[in-house]
Amino acid sequence: MSTSNKSFSLLLCIILGAIFGSIIGEFLGSYFPSLKILSTVYSIGTKAPVYIDLRVLTLTLGITFNLNIMTILGVIMSIIIYRKY
DSSP states (O other): OOHHHHHHHHHHHHHHHHHHHHHHHHHHHHHOGGGGGGGOOEEEEOSSOEEEEOSSOEEEEOOEEEEOHHHHHHHHHHHHHHHHO
16 A cells, blocks of 8 residues: 555544544533533634735635544544554
């Protein structure tokens, strides 16, 4: 497998791990009150986008990551599974 395919596979695996981790965290936090901390979201990034007006071109830049504990665990598990197989 080429390097670009390996990089793409790892990135896809990490994204899927983050998505599934977030879904599981939200599910567990909403149905089990004692596990509410699993659905607590921490936002990292800019709250409002940055606007750059160049007269000819206007750029709008912004990124926000909404993470919870299960998102991080999902990413870690997906990396472990990727390295194992």
